[in-house]
Structure formats: structure tokens, C-alpha cells
Amino acid sequence: MPSRHDLHPAPGPEGRVTRLIIMGPQGAGKGTQAARLAEVFGIPAISTGDIFRANIKGGTELGRLAQEYTNKGELVPDEVTDSMVRDRLGEEDAAQGFILDGYPRNAHQVGALDGILGDLGWQLDGVIELTADRDELLARIAKRAQLEGREDDTEEAIARRLDIYAEQTAPLTAAYAERGLLVQVDGIGEVTEVTDRIVAGLAAQLG
Numbered sequence: 001m002p003s004r005h006d007l008h009p010a011p012g013p014e015g016r017v018t019r020l021i022i023m024g025p026q027g028a029g030k031g032t033q034a035a036r037l038a039e040v041f042g043i044p045a046i047s048t049g050d051i052f053r054a055n056i057k058g059g060t061e062l063g064r065l066a067q068e069y070t071n072k073g074e075l076v077p078d079e080v081t082d083s084m085v086r087d088r089l090g091e092e093d094a095a096q097g098f099i100l101d102g103y104p105r106n107a108h109q110v111g112a113l114d115g116i117l118g119d120l121g122w123q124l125d126g127v128i129e130l131t132a133d134r135d136e137l138l139a140r141i142a143k144r145a146q147l148e149g150r151e152d153d154t155e156e157a158i159a160r161r162l163d164i165y166a167e168q169t170a171p172l173t174a175a176y177a178e179r180g181l182l183v184q185v186d187g188i189g190e191v192t193e194v195t196d197r198i199v200a201g202l203a204a205q206l207g
């Protein structure tokens with residue numbers, strides 16, 4: 001795996017703080033790549049889906065609420081998700097930087113994240129968009145459904161999530177492209193190859 005020094009030849013005493021978003025449709029490999037990038041940069045990978053799943057498993061009030069939506073493939077209400085992300089970014093480890101997976105997912109959340117980061121005095125460094133065609137995505141999700149048995153990997157819920165992604169989430173990349181933050185990466189290929197592509201794209205973006 002490439003080291004962070006490949007990206008940041010002269011980090012400060014604490015290393016450089018890197019704040020990233022990873023976007024892409026269900027099955028594009030966001031979670032897998034986010035974990036690898038977290039290693040490379042020494043930052044936490046923060047996945048809203050994982051936080052919801054942990055709460056569902058733990059039987060918390062947030063989990064009970066989230067499950068009503070996740071099982072159907074619908075988005076959890078924005079105010080719930082926004083405040084969960086605000087709390088998570090306020091935790092100590094996020095001061096080193098972070099990679100956000102699963103948020104923002106709609107135009108409202110883009111604005112909410114701007115507000116959260118503004119309050120913290122932080123700015124994004126890059127937004128990765130992982131791309132893959134629908135056939136590849138469906139094949140990967142079907143495989144994951146067999147391996148992990150995620151409760152929301154039913155045919156209906158998957159179709160709904162892919163539709164919401166196409167309608168509400170995919171258009172958000174244009175806004176980040178306008179801000180000069182977007183790094184588009186082909187998500188097809190070996191996991192390690194894709195990581196190398198992202199790291200190369202980020203090296204150009206982060207300068």
C-alpha cells in the first residue's frame with residue numbers, strides 16, 4: 001500500500017490533516033476503499049451506514065428509528081443523519097482529518113455538511129467519486145448479500161437505493177466539481193489497483 005509520504009512529502013510535525021468524501025453508487029466499493037485510504041492517511045473512515053447498522057445491532061433508539069428507513073432502502077430523515085454526523089466529526093480523532101462515506105447523499109446534506117465544517121473552521125480537501133456500471137454493481141451487491149446477509153440487501157431495497165443514488169446523490173458531484181474538489185476514479189478492477197488510482201488522483205488534487 002502506498003504510504004502517506006507519497007502524497008505529502010513534507011508533512012508537518014503532526015502530519016497533514018486530510019478531509020475527504022468518498023461517493024459512488026451502492027456496490028462501487030466505497031467502504032473497502034475508505035478503509036484503505038484511512039490507513040494511507042492515518043485518518044478515521046466515517047460511514048453513516050456503518051453507524052446506523054451499529055445502532056440497529058445495539059438496539060439503541062437511533063437504531064430503531066433508522067431501521068424503519070434502511071430496511072426499505074429509504075434515506076433516514078436528514079435532521080437525524082445531520083446531527084449524527086455533526087456529533088461524529090466533533091470526536092477527537094476527526095481533528096486529524098477524516099474520510100466520509102455515505103454522507104452527504106442529497107442537496108440538503110451538502111449544505112448541512114458545509115455548515116458543520118464551517119462551524120469547526122474546516123475545509124474539504126477532495127471528493128472522490130468511484131464509478132462502475134450497473135451490471136457490475138448488481139453483481140457485487142448480490143455477492144455481498146450472500147456473504148454478509150445485510151438486512152437491507154433485498155432486491156427491492158437495493159433497487160430503491162440505486163434509484164435514490166441516481167436521482168439525488170449522483171448530481172451532487174457537479175457541485176463539488178465546480179468547487180474544484182472532484183476526483184473521479186474508475187472503480188472496476190482489483191481492490192489494490194483501484195486504491196492506487198485514487199491515491200494518484202488525490203496526489204494531483206492535493207498538490
Ligand SMILES: Nc1ncnc2c1ncn2[C@@H]1O[C@H](COP(=O)(O)OP(=O)(O)OP(=O)(O)O)[C@@H](O)[C@H]1O
Pocket residue numbers: 025026027028029030031048049050052069070071073074075076077078081101102103104105109152161
Ligand atoms: N447520508 C444519509 N442520509 C440518510 N440516510 C442514510 C445516509 N447514509 C446512510 N443512510 C441509511 O443507511 C442505509 C445504508 O447505507 P450504506 O451507505 O451503508 O449502504 P448503501 O447505500 O448500500 O451503500 P454501500 O453499498 O456503499 O454500502 C441507507 O440505505 C440509508 O437508509
Ligand SMILES: [Mg+2]
Pocket residue numbers: 030031047049
Ligand atoms: Mg458501504
